Amino acid sequence: MNATASFISPVQDDILAIEALMRSQADGHQQDLQAALNLLLAAGGKRIRPALSMLVGRMLGADHERMIRMAAAIEMLHTATLVHDDLIDGSLLRRGMPTLNSRWSPGATVLTGDFIFARAANLAAETNSIEVMKLFAQTLTIIVDGEISQLFSNRCKAEREGYLKRIYAKTASLFETAAQSAAIIADAKPAVVEAMRQYGYNVGMAFQIIDDILDFTGEQATLGKPVGSDLRAGIITMPAILFAEANPQNAEAADLLAGDCLQDDDRLEHLIGAVRESSAIRASHESAARYVDAALDNLRLAPPTSERYALEDLATYIVRREF
Amino acid sequence: MNATASFISPVQDDILAIEALMRSQADGHQQDLQAALNLLLAAGGKRIRPALSMLVGRMLGADHERMIRMAAAIEMLHTATLVHDDLIDGSLLRRGMPTLNSRWSPGATVLTGDFIFARAANLAAETNSIEVMKLFAQTLTIIVDGEISQLFSNRCKAEREGYLKRIYAKTASLFETAAQSAAIIADAKPAVVEAMRQYGYNVGMAFQIIDDILDFTGEQATLGKPVGSDLRAGIITMPAILFAEANPQNAEAADLLAGDCLQDDDRLEHLIGAVRESSAIRASHESAARYVDAALDNLRLAPPTSERYALEDLATYIVRREF
Numbered sequence: 342m343n344a345t346a347s348f349i350s351p352v353q354d355d356i357l358a359i360e361a362l363m364r365s366q367a368d369g370h371q372q373d374l375q376a377a378l379n380l381l382l383a384a385g386g387k388r389i390r391p392a393l394s395m396l397v398g399r400m401l402g403a404d405h406e407r408m409i410r411m412a413a414a415i416e417m418l419h420t421a422t423l424v425h426d427d428l429i430d431g432s433l434l435r436r437g438m439p440t441l442n443s444r445w446s447p448g449a450t451v452l453t454g455d456f457i458f459a460r461a462a463n464l465a466a467e468t469n470s471i472e473v474m475k476l477f478a479q480t481l482t483i484i485v486d487g488e489i490s491q492l493f494s495n496r497c498k499a500e501r502e503g504y505l506k507r508i509y510a511k512t513a514s515l516f517e518t519a520a521q522s523a524a525i526i527a528d529a530k531p532a533v534v535e536a537m538r539q540y541g542y543n544v545g546m547a548f549q550i551i552d553d554i555l556d557f558t559g560e561q562a563t564l565g566k567p568v569g570s571d572l573r574a575g576i577i578t579m580p581a582i583l584f585a586e587a588n589p590q591n592a593e594a595a596d597l598l599a600g601d602c603l604q605d606d607d608r609l610e611h612l613i614g615a616v617r618e619s620s621a622i623r624a625s626h627e628s629a630a631r632y633v634d635a636a637l638d639n640l641r642l643a644p645p646t647s648e649r650y651a652l653e654d655l656a657t658y659i660v661r662r663e664f
Numbered sequence: 665m666n667a668t669a670s671f672i673s674p675v676q677d678d679i680l681a682i683e684a685l686m687r688s689q690a691d692g693h694q695q696d697l698q699a700a701l702n703l704l705l706a707a708g709g710k711r712i713r714p715a716l717s718m719l720v721g722r723m724l725g726a727d728h729e730r731m732i733r734m735a736a737a738i739e740m741l742h743t744a745t746l747v748h749d750d751l752i753d754g755s756l757l758r759r760g761m762p763t764l765n766s767r768w769s770p771g772a773t774v775l776t777g778d779f780i781f782a783r784a785a786n787l788a789a790e791t792n793s794i795e796v797m798k799l800f801a802q803t804l805t806i807i808v809d810g811e812i813s814q815l816f817s818n819r820c821k822a823e824r825e826g827y828l829k830r831i832y833a834k835t836a837s838l839f840e841t842a843a844q845s846a847a848i849i850a851d852a853k854p855a856v857v858e859a860m861r862q863y864g865y866n867v868g869m870a871f872q873i874i875d876d877i878l879d880f881t882g883e884q885a886t887l888g889k890p891v892g893s894d895l896r897a898g899i900i901t902m903p904a905i906l907f908a909e910a911n912p913q914n915a916e917a918a919d920l921l922a923g924d925c926l927q928d929d930d931r932l933e934h935l936i937g938a939v940r941e942s943s944a945i946r947a948s949h950e951s952a953a954r955y956v957d958a959a960l961d962n963l964r965l966a967p968p969t970s971e972r973y974a975l976e977d978l979a980t981y982i983v984r985r986e987f
Contacts, residue, residue, distance in 0.1 A: 371812045425778060429771035448752035449815055451774055455748060455781070455808045462785055462801035471789060474797050478785035485778045489694050492772055 346387075348654040351647055352395040355409065359391045362413045363420075366460040377441055377453045381420055384438040391416045393544065393655060394519040397537050400648035401527035408526055410467045414477065415519045417461035422484055424454035429488075430574070434566060473522045480518040483510050496575035498600035499585040504578065508549040509542075516545025536639045540652070543636035547659045550629040553578035555662075557617050569613035575602050579628060581612075584621035591615065629660050669710075671977040674970055675718040678732065682714045685736045686743075689783040700764055700776045704743055707761040714739045716867065716978060717842040720860050723971035724850035731849055733790045737800065738842045740784035745807055747777035752811075753897070757889060796845045803841040806833050819898035821923035822908040827901065831872040832865075839868025859962045863975070866959035870982045873952040876901035880940050892936035898925050902951060904935075907944035914938065953983050 349356065364382055367375040391412035398408035426432075427440040428450045434440060442450040458481070465477040487510025494503075520541030524534040556571050557580050571578050577585075577597055585594040593612040596603055603609045616622070636656040643649045672679065687705055690698040714735035721731040749755075750763040751773045757763060765773040781804070788800040810833025817826075843864030847857040879894050880903050894901050900908075900920055908917040916935040919926055926932045939945070959979040966972040 370809050371816060373816050374809070374812055425774055429774060446815075447770065449812070451748055451752060451777075452808055452812045452815065454774075454778075456805065456812065458778070458781060459801060459804035459808050463798070463805060466794060466798040466801050469794050471792050471794060471797070474794070475786070475789040478782060478789050481782040482779065482786060485775055485782055486693050486697070489697055489772070489775045489779065492769075492775065493694060493696050 346658055348396065348651040348658060349392055351399065351651050352392050355395045355399075355412070356388050356391060358409050359388070359395075359413045359416065362409060362464070363417055366417065366464075367456075370456070373449070374453065374456060377445070377449075378457070381424065381441065381457075384436055386416075386436065388416065389548070389655070390419060390515060390519045393516065393541065393652070394523045396648045396652050396655065397520050397523035397540075398527060400643060400646050400652065401524055401529050401533065401537075403523055403527035407468045407470070408523060410464045411473060411522050411526060412519070414461045414464035414468070415515060415522075417457055417464060418477070418481060418484075419515060421454045421457035421461060422488075424450060424457060426488070428454070429492075432566075468522075468526060470522075470525060472525050476518050476522055476525075480514050483514045487511050487514075491576070497577060497597060497602035499577045499582045499594070499597035500600075501582055501586075504582055505546075508546060508553075512549035512552075513542050513545030516548065517541040520544075533642075536642065540636050540639035540656075543632045543639060544656050544659060547629040547632035547636065547656070550579050550625060550632070551659055551662060554580055554622060554625050554629070557613065558622060569609070569616075572603075572613055572616075573609060579625040580616050580619075580621045583624045583628075584616045584619050587619070587621060587624075588615075626660065633657060633660050669981060671719065671974040671981060672715055674722065674974050675715050678718045678722075678735070679711050679714060681732050682711070682718075682736045682739065685732060685787075686740055689740065689787075690779075693779075696772070697776065697779060700768070700772075701780070704747065704764065704780075707759055709759065711739065712871070712978070713742060713838060713842045716839065716864065716975070717846045719971045719975050719978065720843050720846035720863075721850060723966060723969050723975065724847055724852050724856065724860075726846055726850035730791045730793070731846060733787045734796060734845050734849060735842070737784045737787035737791070738838060738845070740780055740787060741800070741804060741807075742838060744777045744780035744784060745811075747773060747780060749811065751777070752815075755889075791845075791849060793845075793848060795848050799841050799845055799848075803837050806837045810834050810837075814899070820900060820920060820925035822900045822905045822917070822920035823923075824905055824909075827905055828869070831869060831876075835872040835875075836865050836868030839871065840864040843867075856965075859965065863959050863962035863979075866955045866962060867979050867982060870952040870955035870959065870979070873902050873948060873955070874982055874985060877903055877945060877948050877952070880936065881945060892932070892939075895926075895936055895939075896932060902948040903939050903942075903944045905944075906947045906951075907939045907942050910942070910944060910947075911938075949983065956980060956983050 360382060364379060367378040394412040394415055395408060424441055427435055428442040428447060432440050433443040441453060465474050487507060491507060517538050521534060521538035524537040557569060561567055572581055581597060585597045588594045589598060593603060593608055603612060633656045637653055640649055640652055683705060687702060690701040717735040717738055718731060747764055750758055751765040751770060755763050756766040764776060788797050810830060814830060840861050844857060844861035847860040880892060884890055895904055904920060908920045911917045912921060916926060916931055926935060956979045960976055963972055963975055
């Protein structure tokens with residue numbers, strides 16, 4: 342986490358407790374499983390989902406022990422989906438670290454993902470809230486359904502509505518559940534639960550759009566993967582969609598609008614360069630910023646606590662982040 | 665289900681309702697997912713887990729709607745683990761029907777399994793019982809942990825304790841949860857919940873031992889796979905263990921006792937033939953029968969209803985079944 346992530350401070354100790362709880366989930370199980378879980382957790386990540394969840398929980402006075410379990414459940418669910426995703430995509434690196442599937446057999450990787458799903462479900466059940474458990478199961482359904490749609494759908498189509506549905510399933514749905522579940526555990530009023538759900542949704546949408554921008558504007562060393570890797574995989578994200586919409590006369594853009602995949606490496610490099618230099622990057626940033634504005638609006642009626650300010654920081658950090 | 669399965673009659677309509685509920689779990693989702701789920705459910709299976717669960721629930725007066733959801737959750741969880749198992753083992757047939765991984769890419773198969781896990785968790789949450797939800801998550805952990813142990817452990821070792829642990833994880837744990845959860849939903853007294861848990865455990869252990877016997881004594885056409893397929897895969901089950909223990913002077917048996925895999929096809933065929941003709945088959949049957957006796961004993965204090973007699977039938981059916 343870099344210096345700009347000031348929103349972490351109120352929940353710094355919580356994050357450590359959540360990481361310890363996550364690591365302990367393989368205790369007493371097969372030792373290779375323990376090694377795998379340690380490897381996955383050591384690879385880190387920003388822990389932005391549990392931070393968001395803990396901040397909402399603390400702001401609304403939720404029980405601490407139940408919150409720690411819920412936030413760990415959210416991050417474990419996220420981790421499990423990454424394990425299966427990397428296997429399916431054949432990704433060898435994530436955040437610059439070797440993926441599990443780069444070292445283990447496909448079978449061991451599938452089962453490790455399943456184990457982490459099981460432990461996540463267990464942690465969610467330990468919140469003792471049936472409502473949280475239902476949200477949790479629904480969110481897993483949404484995430485997996487989104488991945489399956491992506492697998493079976495025409496990938497190379499520049500199309501805004503499909504993109505927004507995809508990033509909701511992939512990212513915003515879990516942010517939404519992280520915030521909403523915290524409000525449920527706090528036994529907040531329905532209007533507050535709904536405002537927190539929307540806050541999570543808006544932060545999640547902004548987060549994924551920025552991620553998709555960084556895939557174009559980042560450097561390979563920081564990204565831990567080649568620039569434009571989404572486009573190379575036939576996944577058309579916000580910058581490419583806005584570029585295509587604004588430049589229908591461009592040959593590569595026309596292909597994306599028609600849903601034709603670019604097979605030729607030179608044309609792909611050309612398109613990636615064109616998107617990087619275009620105003621589509623700024624326009625994508627503006628789109629993310631609108632979600633952040635909506636998220637700040639969702640906090641309007643929140644109590645003026647340090648956690649509320651941290652949640653505001655978290656939302657604005659999303660559009661400022663550079664990795 | 666063949667004619668001997670008289671225990672089905674009291675819950676015949678329930679099984680139809682459970683199958684309809686299972687099929688509906690992909691409604692509104694990707695159409696390939698719907699096709700996959702229909703394929704998996706059409707392949708059938710004996711539905712012995714939901715039947716057991718519904719009989720316990722009916723005997724103890726559990727709420728019908730909650731029971732249907734719970735029994736469907738159990739069968740969905742079972743189905744999801746089979747989807748991932750068949751992928752990992754590279755199995756092309758199950759019950760004589762093509763497996764999902766024989767038709768679909770590994771990625772689509774992994775995600776379909778994940779989707780079914782998600783829907784199973786959803787159905788379990790719809791029982792509105794946190795206790796059932798916890799059991800459900802724990803059982804998934806036990807099943808996956810068992811599969812991982814099998815993947816990483818020395819396979820070719822004839823060893824009774826390891827075998828019993830393996831079949832508990834693979835099979836008896838879910839039977840246990842199917843029976844115990846029904847008693848929990850019925851709000852039964854702790855002693856009754858415990859007796860039902862043990863009934864499920866004992867039936868599950870017997871069921872898997874008989875399955876492992878049939879792998880030796882069945883015919884390829886009925887099994888839908890070659891005779892002795894476990895041994896061919898380096899999985900040493902009850903008949904092979906009892907044979908090896910009784911015949912330590914036999915060269916192949918000595919290898920199994922030492923934990924050495926048989927690499928040579930002729931030696932493998934020789935061993936399979938020897939096990940088939942040995943008294944280890946009868947001894948394995950006796951071992952299964954002892955679990956069935958224990959299961960009948962667990963029903964001792966149950967009310968003398970038609971469901972109790974059906975549960976007795978179910979237990980004794982296990983050792984009589986021939987497919």
